[in-house]
Amino acid sequence: xxxxxxxxxxxxxxxxxxxxxxxxxxxxxxxxxxxxxxxxxxxxxxxxxxxxxxxxxxxxxxxxxxxxxxxxxxxxxxxxxxxxxxxxxxxxxxxxxxxxxxxxxxxxxxxxxxxxxxxxxxxxxxxxxxxxxxxxxxxxxxxxxxxxxxxxxxxxxxxxxxxxxxxxxxxxxxxxxxxxxxxxxxxxxxxxxxxxxxxxxxxxxxxxxxxxxxxxxxxxxxxxxxxxxxxxxxxxxxxxxxxxxxxxxxxxxxxxxxxxxxxxxxxxxxxxxxxxxxxxxxxxxxxxxxx
Amino acid sequence: xxxxxxxxxxxxxxxxxxxxxxxxxxxxxxxxxxxxxxxxxxxxxxxxxxxxxxxxxxxxxxxxxxxxxxxxxxxxxxxxxxxxxxxxxxxxxxxxxxxxxxxxxxxxxxxxxxxxxxxxxxxxxxxxxxxxxxxxxxxxxxxxxxxxxxxxxxxxxxxxxxxxxxxxxxxxxxxxxxxxxxxxxxxxxxxxxxxxxxxxxxxxxxxxxxxxxxxxxxxxxxxxxxxxxxxxxxxxxxxxxxxxxxxxxxxxxxxxxxxxxxxxxxxxxxxxxxxxxxxxxxxxxxxxxxxxxxxxxxxxxxxxxxxxxxxxxxxxxxxxxxxxxxxxxxxxxxxxxxxxxxxxxxxxxxxxxxxxxxxxxxxxxxxxxxxxxxxxxxxxxxxxxxxxxxxxxxxxxxxxxxxxxxxxxxxxxxxxxxxxxxx
Numbered sequence: 055x056x057x058x059x060x061x062x063x064x065x066x067x068x069x070x071x072x073x074x075x076x077x078x079x080x081x082x083x084x085x086x087x088x089x090x091x092x093x094x095x096x097x098x099x100x101x102x103x104x105x106x107x108x109x110x111x112x113x114x115x116x117x118x119x120x121x122x123x124x125x126x127x128x129x130x131x132x133x134x135x136x137x138x139x140x141x142x143x144x145x146x147x148x149x150x151x152x153x154x155x156x157x158x159x160x161x162x163x164x165x166x167x168x169x170x171x172x173x174x175x176x177x178x179x180x181x182x183x184x185x186x187x188x189x190x191x192x193x194x195x196x197x198x199x200x201x202x203x204x205x206x207x208x209x210x211x212x213x214x215x216x217x218x219x220x221x222x223x224x225x226x227x228x229x230x231x232x233x234x235x236x237x238x239x240x241x242x243x244x245x246x247x248x249x250x251x252x253x254x255x256x257x258x259x260x261x262x263x264x265x266x267x268x269x270x271x272x273x274x275x276x277x278x279x280x281x282x283x284x285x286x287x288x289x290x291x292x293x294x295x296x297x298x299x300x301x302x303x304x305x306x307x308x309x310x311x312x313x314x315x316x317x318x319x320x321x322x323x324x325x326x327x328x329x330x331x332x333x334x335x336x337x338x339x340x341x342x343x344x345x
Numbered sequence: 346x347x348x349x350x351x352x353x354x355x356x357x358x359x360x361x362x363x364x365x366x367x368x369x370x371x372x373x374x375x376x377x378x379x380x381x382x383x384x385x386x387x388x389x390x391x392x393x394x395x396x397x398x399x400x401x402x403x404x405x406x407x408x409x410x411x412x413x414x415x416x417x418x419x420x421x422x423x424x425x426x427x428x429x430x431x432x433x434x435x436x437x438x439x440x441x442x443x444x445x446x447x448x449x450x451x452x453x454x455x456x457x458x459x460x461x462x463x464x465x466x467x468x469x470x471x472x473x474x475x476x477x478x479x480x481x482x483x484x485x486x487x488x489x490x491x492x493x494x495x496x497x498x499x500x501x502x503x504x505x506x507x508x509x510x511x512x513x514x515x516x517x518x519x520x521x522x523x524x525x526x527x528x529x530x531x532x533x534x535x536x537x538x539x540x541x542x543x544x545x546x547x548x549x550x551x552x553x554x555x556x557x558x559x560x561x562x563x564x565x566x567x568x569x570x571x572x573x574x575x576x577x578x579x580x581x582x583x584x585x586x587x588x589x590x591x592x593x594x595x596x597x598x599x600x601x602x603x604x605x606x607x608x609x610x611x612x613x614x615x616x617x618x619x620x621x622x623x624x625x626x627x628x629x630x631x632x633x634x635x636x637x638x639x640x641x642x643x644x645x646x647x648x649x650x651x652x653x654x655x656x657x658x659x660x661x662x663x664x665x666x667x668x669x670x671x672x673x674x675x676x677x678x679x680x681x682x683x684x685x686x687x688x689x690x691x692x693x694x695x696x697x698x699x700x701x702x703x704x705x706x707x708x709x710x711x712x713x714x715x716x717x718x719x720x721x722x723x724x725x726x727x728x729x730x731x732x733x734x735x736x737x738x739x740x741x742x743x744x745x746x747x748x749x750x751x752x753x754x755x756x757x758x759x760x761x762x763x764x765x766x767x768x
Contacts, residue, residue: 338749
């Protein structure tokens with residue numbers, strides 16, 4: 055595409071590069087001058103944190119957005135920014151994270167969606183006050199998670215859509231305050247009964263998995279009333295559930311509350327049916343690209 | 346005597362032995378006249394309690410024992426105040442008799458010429474024979490008690506015959522209250538609840554306790570879960586009429602307006618009582634919660650009136666008590682539960698939303714916090730956005746999403762993703 059332009063393009067690239075550095079510097083300088091607490095560096099074509107001059111000395115900032123850049127790594131010194139409450143690295147090229155990230159004592163919202171993460175660092179679940187964690191669209195599965203991942207009891211929203219989970223660990227039941235849980239378009243084959251114990255759950259995204267059964271415990275959730283949403287589409291449900299789903303989600307919930315369904319569920323569990331095949335084609339996911 | 350309170354009590358509760366004692370004492374004769382002046386010193390005339398004898402030693406002559414009975418009559422009253430006899434030296438009271446014709450009442454022997462002779466009750470004794478029938482010792486201070494012809498010193502008389510008090514365990518001399526299978530000093534026999542003395546007022550046995558009439562009535566009413574009328578002190582068998590925090594028989598009152606005799610459903614208004622009919626005619630607001638009239642502060646909300654304490658959160662049922670409430674679909678909620686139930690906590694900051702609210706995708710935001718979930722660019726009610734996992738995505742970010750994801754999003758929605766607009 056750009057092959058024919060030769061030397062001119064080189065100069066062009068340099069100019070662009072200069073332009074980019076100037077833009078970043080301007081944002082940082084402005085922030086220093088005004089003492090802003092929120093820094094927006096989205097879409098700045100940043101490849102490395104080093105391109106952001108003195109960012110790790112700006113310990114007063116509470117918000118940092120680096121969405122739509124090309125960051126591959128995060129330096130351990132991210133922990134210098136101990137006032138951060140909001141950190142957004144949506145759509146970068148992150149393949150790994152420093153374990154120091156979970157030491158940020160005030161971080162409430164962490165957006166790491168649309169990266170290339172296939173593993174999380176040890177101790178990642180050590181966040182003190184994290185409320186919203188978005189890890190959608192990465193290459194994560196249950197084996198990628200550190201031991202303490204499910205001990206983040208302050209979480210109210212956990213997004214794990216577009217990953218590679220095949221099971222949801224029963225430790226998910228530790229997230230007692232969770233209001234939003236999303237496993238949209240993974241390869242999940244079963245839902246742990248523990249989800250039925252979530253008292254405050256109001257969104258449960260389970261579309262596009264390999265689910266056949268719903269634990270009857272989910273009937274305890276108040277999902278049918280106003281503002282409670284459960285999404286079940288595009289799963290190979292057993293026929294009775296699929297039939298109810300045709301009519302509506304509330305019919306599914308009513309159905310799984312019946313003794314009849316309880317009997318079906320226990321029987322199916324005893325038979326130990328083989329998991330349905332994976333159907334989601336993930337080859338085109340940009341998280342699969344390698345540098 | 347017959348009309349004295351004691352006597353009355355005695356008839357109700359006296360012990361038979363005591364009765365005998367009393368008559369024994371009553372039968373004591375007056376050995377010498379009593380000194381009227383002494384009563385002035387000792388107080389009101391009271392029946393005798395002790396006898397005192399003083400032996401004197403006139404040569405060869407009989408000494409005169411003086412036995413006093415200080416009773417105002419010969420009756421059987423028992424005094425509370427000890428009366429000590431004093432020697433009476435009036436010669437006229439001495440009776441000189443022939444020595445040879447006298448014998449000792451105890452040993453039936455005669456008397457020597459210079460021997461001291463004790464005379465009492467028309468009988469004579471050697472001094473050494475005039476002793477307590479129980480301990481054979483002379484009477485201390487010459488005080489003795491006589492019973493069934495025998496004389497006892499004070500100590501032995503008490504030990505043998507005097508009852509001991511059920512409360513203080515002391516011997517009872519004088520008036521004895523015989524009740525509850527025990528003997529009592531009159532001042533020791535009290536109501537077990539209010540401690541009021543029961544000796545004169547009588548008592549009622551209640552669960553093995555001696556109670557005064559008032560306490561008994563209260564206990565009885567409490568035991569059957571009923572009230573005692575504050576006016577007549579009778580048990581209220583049907584529902585009491587509460588007035589000024591006390592229960593009454595409703596029939597003690599009449600309606601302030603129509604003068605009809607009241608029933609227990611009468612209502613109080615500003616200290617006056619009205620029958621239900623008259624009360625309802627007076628335009629009193631009715632509480633929307635309990636359906637009863639509101640006589641104090643009225644809360645008006647949701648098009649109804651409420652008692653202050655009945656205007657409560659539909660979720661936690663705590664009264665608002667003047668704090669702000671939130672109305673939704675004809676129900677009122679406290680701030681916490683309104684936001685908990687209807688999601689008006691900001692999705693971004695998780696705080697209660699002050700002021701205007703953006704609601705979309707089953708979520709709510711503070712006006713300043715409504716932004717694209719990807720790039721965090723602020724949005725307003727006119728901004729068109731897409732939905733991904735029930736989060737708003739601005740058009741610019743949506744178009745940056747990889748096409749394979751956009752295709753899946755469209756497939757999930759089955760229809761081309763329609764642009765959503767703020768409501």
